[in-house]
Amino acid sequence: MFNLSLLNLEFTHPWWFLALPLPLLVFYYAPAYRTKQSAIKVPFFSQLIEALGETPSSGANQLKPSWWQRLTLLISWGLIITALAKPTILGTPQVRESFGRDVMVLVDLSGSMAEKDFTSSTGQKVSRLDAVKEVLADFVKTRQGDRLGLILFGDAAFVQTPFTADQDVWLALLNQTEVAMAGQSTHLGDAMGLAIKVFEQSHQEKVGEDREKVAIVLTDGNDTGSFVEPIEAAKVAMAKGVRIHMIAMGDPQTVGETALDMDTINRVARESGGQAFVALDRQALSAAYEEIGKLEPQLYESSTYRPKQSIHHYFIAVVVVMYLVAFSLATFNRRRSSRRRWNSESGSGQKDSEGNHA
Incomplete structure (x- = not known):
């Protein structure tokens, strides 16, 4: 049991903080997940990409989170570990x-x-x-x-x-x-x-x-x-x-x-x-x-005792709110990107049809 007397805060299970570096171990030692994409095999691949002027890529892509997604994950992990340590506020000493x-x-x-x-x-x-x-x-x-x-x-x-x-x-x-x-x-x-x-x-x-x-x-x-x-x-x-x-x-x-x-x-x-x-x-x-x-x-x-009030549920509540906000933002950005792509495709299609018609 770890006690921060100046803050009147006590952690019932402080050994949970040993799990804080666990994501770093997973990042360095566990292989990253790669998404598969459809591909066509052609015997004249080198001539094709040379003619197109494109740079070849591997057949699977590794998803990379943005900076705010990384920050959300780090903060969430810290809050979850803190909640598992069960922080408790100590009240005024009672006799x-x-x-x-x-x-x-x-x-x-x-x-x-x-x-x-x-x-x-x-x-x-x-x-x-x-x-x-x-x-x-x-x-x-x-x-x-x-x-x-x-x-x-x-x-x-x-x-x-x-x-x-x-x-x-x-x-x-x-x-x-x-x-x-x-x-x-x-x-x-x-x-x-x-x-x-x-x-x-x-x-x-x-x-x-x-x-x-x-x-x-x-x-x-x-x-x-x-x-x-x-x-x-x-x-x-x-x-x-x-x-x-x-x-x-x-x-x-x-x-x-x-x-x-x-x-x-x-x-x-x-x-x-x-x-x-x-x-x-x-x-x-x-x-x-x-x-x-x-x-x-x-x-x-x-005997002297201090009343205790656990506040671990507040940390879990913050994590839930953060994820709701993060998923809402991701959904909004995805829909906005889809709308832009659809608008651009619609605009190019109209240009092609006008050019062909002319």
């Missing part, structure tokens, strides 16, 4: 990406996420939600090739970001979240059910693409009044091929509505094929995401 995993992050926005019991990377006390944003910003950088989604939950669950490969957009929408924007309570089971539904809808839209499905749930309290029990949602997730990793933020020893139900959290992770983590501080939260990164390594393939 084909194959994403291997969908990751849905579920973030608890209940009122307790405003507790400033986490320390930022600069050493300042920040809220649990701010710590989540900071750690997720680092986590996202390690998820090249994954499609990310974001679900927020409190009194209800809603999709903040559908699955997308644009990490910047995903982070921007995460940073827009505020504590209690979804309510004060923790409807964990409903959020998990919504995540499963989003996975199902995405799978139906992307028929033929088999992606792994992972959900990461961050919560600092137990489930309070979900229509779907978290354990039941975990069983459905397992049946749908969705692994759920649970990250419990806060102190497991706390009591009340903000207490962590570690039994439920551990069972949800186990029932869905995931793992459970406890994050008492930012360091533990970062360690949990690092561990999830090891459990869910990147599945990503990227």
Whole structure:
């Protein structure tokens, strides 16, 4: 395959150009075709041509093409060889990406996420939600090739970001979240059910693409009044091929509505094929995401290709047009010569008849 990068042109079968000198070999080594003409043998041939003053010629004539016929043949041969080499125009390089995993992050926005019991990377006390944003910003950088989604939950669950490969957009929408924007309570089971539904809808839209499905749930309290029990949602997730990793933020020893139900959290992770983590501080939260990164390594393939468009048929079309024009001109010239010959013969015949008549 021969590629002319400057012209964005590629020849699929360039070895056909080796046949370009073939007409020269035929011209020099193959005998020319000679047309036969009628002749009369006479014993006094030499005396006859001497009396007529004519120069004798051979009994067969070799047809010789005119200059424009030779040029037409040469150009046609070059175009045919070029068409056989199959010239192809290369389009603009395209990148084909194959994403291997969908990751849905579920973030608890209940009122307790405003507790400033986490320390930022600069050493300042920040809220649990701010710590989540900071750690997720680092986590996202390690998820090249994954499609990310974001679900927020409190009194209800809603999709903040559908699955997308644009990490910047995903982070921007995460940073827009505020504590209690979804309510004060923790409807964990409903959020998990919504995540499963989003996975199902995405799978139906992307028929033929088999992606792994992972959900990461961050919560600092137990489930309070979900229509779907978290354990039941975990069983459905397992049946749908969705692994759920649970990250419990806060102190497991706390009591009340903000207490962590570690039994439920551990069972949800186990029932869905995931793992459970406890994050008492930012360091533990970062360690949990690092561990999830090891459990869910990147599945990503990227390939570059250039669309191709063959143009060999245009060369054949030019050859056809050239031959149509050449045959039309030859026919026109032949008819014009015949008409002139007929007119001259008619004129000489009239002169003879007038002379004889006189």
